[in-house]
Amino acid sequence: MRYARKFAVLRKQSLLGDAISHAALPGIAVAFLITGAKDSNVLLLGALVSGLIGVFWIRGITTKTHLKTDTALGLILSLFFGFGMLLLTYIQKQPNANQAGLDKYLFGQAATLVESDVLLMVIVTGISLLVMLLFWKEFKLLLFDKNYAMTLGFNTKFIDGLISFFIVLAIVIGLQTVGVVLMSAMLLAPAAAARQWTNSLSTMVILAAIFGAFSGVFGTAISASQNNLSTGPVIVLVAAIFVIVSFLFSPERGIIFKQIRLIKNRRDLQLKKTLYFMYDIVRDHDDISRPHAIRILNSFQGFTKKTLSKLEEKDWITIQGQNWSMTEDGFETAANLYNNNLPES
């Protein structure tokens, strides 16, 4: 259940999940109207069908008209959901008041899950895992370079459909746990968090699955430990914490480390500026290692005692009392500072 979602993030269809989960609602209502039973498998089948209709209509709108993806998603989301609500309220007014409980699909109630529901989830998860492993190479190619995949002779339409099918399936299965409204976060957050830690698709999928599973477990535990805490929202918030932590602390892309790198680069630049200023002074003399007073650097604002000792550390200058002198190494470095592209002469 937690595997299909990563593909959604990479395919720039992040909000597809949101649209599909809303689009599944009329299917649930129609399935109930036709069968009159509250068997969750039948209802989920209905959800699956209407979710798929939603996906194909979205695809139709974006490929056959000039409307953009966001408009198509918003349209399907609100229209299907509104239609679903119409059917639900219509069902509620019907005499055979067997409909109580249909609204659990709105917000989800992990607490009402029974053994057969869990079994179904496990089976579906197993199948999607299997399919993912089977078509791994095709999925990957399609995600990153569709045209290349086409030239290689892959049936992109089929694979595309397959991915869509599994996204819809994952969403529909998840509906019972977190509900229509919050499903999109469950689809997105773990993948977005995982994306920050790795550039490899396989690692990302595994990480996202772990993040998703942990949010599920922690969220359920927290909501069970207290009264009046609905499961879905708690799970979503736990997932959101994963995302925030990943945004801040991931070593490659994280905001904090990026900032540190930025400051470091800036310091480095400052250091080099000081060096270049010294180079300017030294250049006029025949003997580059002739000592100069530190005082004459005062007209240059960028230096501190610390930068001087840093420069000394790098063996670019030497300091004797109140004087500094440039080393051969420092002279070379400074001379090549602004013509990095030229070959060293």
Place this chain on the structure above:
Amino acid sequence: MSPMIDIQLIATVTAAACAIPGVFLVLRKMALISDAISHSILPGIVIGFFITHDLASPWLIIFAAFSGIITVVLVELIQKTGLVKEDTAIGLVFPALFSIGVILIAQNANDVHLDVDAVLLGDLVYAPFDRLIIDGADFGPKGLWTISVILVITLVLLLAFYKELKISTFDVGLSSALGFSPVILHYGLMSVASVTTVAAFDAVGAILVVAMMITPAAAAYLLTTDLRKMLLLSVLFGVGSAIGGYWFARWLDASISGSITTVLGLLFLIIYLLHLAKD
């Protein structure tokens, strides 16, 4: 006035007030922002309710609009980090805010009249009974007044800044070259969308707001590329579906907002099929 006419009036005015910012949202590829706002105003409303203990207080609208604007700002902040794409940023922000709202309600407001269903779905049926009474005189339903004021403000802003909006929608570069700040226009539009969403959803529910904003604009966009015609058409579609939906709901005896959405959906389906047939 009878409740029947009141409901239709509210639906009509709401449809018109939503259709105008909707056109620009669709054209600027920001249609999903309305979805995000409509969800994330929930915590604002809940906090406003805790402070005032009055569901009809205007503070609720102010708090809600504020949390709508926070959503827009948060989405943009996340986008600016470049860590994820724009739509992912939207998808991350609003469920989190919505969850906070749902938890706040479940924790504290169990015994009061504030439940998530009502917030999400709203219902026009009750709108006419919340009346504006000044000095004992009945001035009609409150919801009608709020949304009418917003419609008038939207219209005034539209007429005043039509040229600026038009240019900045279609050519950001030109508009900044001419000296209109795209940023100010962007936030202006977002604020209008936010306030309209809040006021409208009080009457018609969060999901219908999204449908009312996007659908008429999208349908109109399939028929014309002239901005003026598009605005007129989408208002027309919105109003038509509002009235049609009301009668459809009466006939089915089901949710009015659901049925207005359904009529909007049918309308879009027809125009979509016509568009396909034309090619």
